Amino acid sequence: MTKKIMLGLIILIILLGIYFIGFKVMRIQDRILKKIYPIEYAEYVEKYSAENGIDKYLVYAIIKAESNFNPNIASNAGAKGLMQLMEETAIERSNVIEERLVETEDLYNPETNIKLGTSYFAYLLGLYNNTVLALTAYNAGLGNVQEWINSGIIKKDGSDIENIPYKETNNYVRKILKNYQMYLKIYE
Numbered sequence: 001m002t003k004k005i006m007l008g009l010i011i012l013i014i015l016l017g018i019y020f021i022g023f024k025v026m027r028i029q030d031r032i033l034k035k036i037y038p039i040e041y042a043e044y045v046e047k048y049s050a051e052n053g054i055d056k057y058l059v060y061a062i063i064k065a066e067s068n069f070n071p072n073i074a075s076n077a078g079a080k081g082l083m084q085l086m087e088e089t090a091i092e093r094s095n096v097i098e099e100r101l102v103e104t105e106d107l108y109n110p111e112t113n114i115k116l117g118t119s120y121f122a123y124l125l126g127l128y129n130n131t132v133l134a135l136t137a138y139n140a141g142l143g144n145v146q147e148w149i150n151s152g153i154i155k156k157d158g159s160d161i162e163n164i165p166y167k168e169t170n171n172y173v174r175k176i177l178k179n180y181q182m183y184l185k186i187y188e
Contacts, residue, residue: 033186037179040069041082044114052122057187058131059118061179062138065172071110080107083117093119132158135176140169 039045039060049056066084067073074080078087085093087104093116094100106112124134127142136154137145144166148154154163164170 030186033182037064037182037186038069039187041071041110041114044111045118048115048118052118054118054122054125055180057183058176058180059114059121060183061176062117062121062135063114064179065176071113072108080104081113081117082110083113083121085113085117085120089120090116093123096123128158130156130158132161132173132177135173136161136164136169139172140164140166 037060041063045059045063046056049059063069063082066079067082069082071082073082073084075084079085080087080090085107087107090104090107097115097119099112099115107116121134121138124137124142125131128134128137128145133145133149133154133156136158145154148163148165149156153165154160161170161173164173
């Protein structure tokens with residue numbers, strides 16, 4: 001064999017090696033990201049996000065931030081389940097959608113929680129016509145958001161999330177928006 005052919009073969013082998021190693025690393029990275037940003041309770045998320053006109057990846061992002069997909073979690077404030085619903089909110093939404101909420105313990109049921117949570121979030125989206133403000137209200141409450149808008153602390157278009165006065169809510173909104181972008185990047 002000539003030196004040129006030998007050199008060409010070596011370069012080809014090196015390039016193929018780099019390609020396959022890179023492909024393997026990408027697959028490992030993809031698997032890791034899917035572990036960090038899982039798709040769980042898909043049958044309920046997809047059903048109720050579609051029924052309520054919400055991007056399913058936004059619902060996954062909310063669940064990730066709220067409960068990290070633990071259906072049995074409760075907050076110190078009393079929010080329960082995957083989408084961390086307060087009992088009063090759950091009762092109100094169950095009446096609106098004519099879903100019988102038997103007991104507070106039903107909020108730990110993934111289907112019930114996702115059904116009520118997506119219904120409530122769709123209501124907030126309809127009220128504000130803005131994802132940032134809907135997320136802000138989901139965390140801080142409607143009354144607070146309306147007060148902040150009326151007093152000029154935050155804009156009605158949600159373009160100034162840095163002005164959200166509650167640090168926890170400010171971080172919450174940013175976290176969900178980041179989660180949402182990651183879900184889109186990984187799964188679309």
